[in-house]
Amino acid sequence: MSAKIGLKYIGPKKIFPTAIEIENAIEKKLTLTAADAQIDFIKLVSNWKDKVVFTIKTLPMERQVGTSNRIFKFVSQGTPVRYAYMSTDFMAKTKPGSLTSGSGAGRKWGVNVNNPRPGIKARDFDKQIAEKYQKKFGPAIQKELSRLFK
Numbered sequence: 001m002s003a004k005i006g007l008k009y010i011g012p013k014k015i016f017p018t019a020i021e022i023e024n025a026i027e028k029k030l031t032l033t034a035a036d037a038q039i040d041f042i043k044l045v046s047n048w049k050d051k052v053v054f055t056i057k058t059l060p061m062e063r064q065v066g067t068s069n070r071i072f073k074f075v076s077q078g079t080p081v082r083y084a085y086m087s088t089d090f091m092a093k094t095k096p097g098s099l100t101s102g103s104g105a106g107r108k109w110g111v112n113v114n115n116p117r118p119g120i121k122a123r124d125f126d127k128q129i130a131e132k133y134q135k136k137f138g139p140a141i142q143k144e145l146s147r148l149f150k
Contacts, residue, residue, distance in 0.1 A: 016149070017148040021148060022145065022148065023061075025141075025144045025145065025148055026061065026141060026144075027061070029137070029140055029141055029144055030061070030062070030063045031056075031058070031063060033133050033137055033140070034056045034063035035056070036133065037065045037129050037130075037132075037133050038054050038056055038065050040132070041054045041065060041067070041125070041129065042054060044099055044101050044125060045072065045101065046101070047093065047101055047103065048071075048093065048101070050069065050071045050072075052067050052069040052071075052072045053067060053069070054066065054067050055067070065129075066126075072125075074120055075094060075120060075123050075125075076122065076123050076124060076125040076126055077122055077124075078119060078120050078121055078122030078123070079120045080119045081117065081118070081119045082116065082117045082118065082119050082120055083111050083112060083113050083115075083116055083117070084108050084109075084111050084117075085108070085109040085110050085111070085112060085117070086106055086107070086108055086109060087106040087108075087109055088106070089105050089106045090104075090105060090106030090107070091104050091105040091106060092104055094123050095123070096121050096122065096123050096124070097123075097124075097128075099125065099128055099129065099132075
């Protein structure tokens with residue numbers, strides 16, 4: 001008389017996620033994070049007269065949110081000099097170090113290239129938004145990768 005003994009594996013179906021699964025998880029988080037950053041940029045300029053369009057450029061393992069709008073560039077990066085003359089009641093809509101945009105006041109009176117004025121103080125919108133999402137991205141990726149390794 002013979003006896004049959006069978007063994008059945010009852011552990012997890014896969015031990016580790018594949019490199020493609022890890023890459024896809026990171027790419028997905030990058031896309032979601034870029035979309036959130038794009039929303040922050042859009043909110044920032046929502047009350048500007050000059051309409052600013054922000055696009056997301058997708059590269060392998062990288063997302064870039066940006067605009068080609070010159071006025072946004074001048075305000076965000078600052079300028080060494082300014083040739084525009086503003087009305088006496090002028091108040092900027094934005095302030096350095098802030099990601100909000102107020103109502104502002106006044107208007108541009110004119111431009112005189114022969115009499116430069118002090119430049120625009122950089123608001124560094126792109127740096128502020130990048131820092132905001134870089135702080136969030138690490139923990140978000142860690143959470144997503146932990147889910148994959150369960």
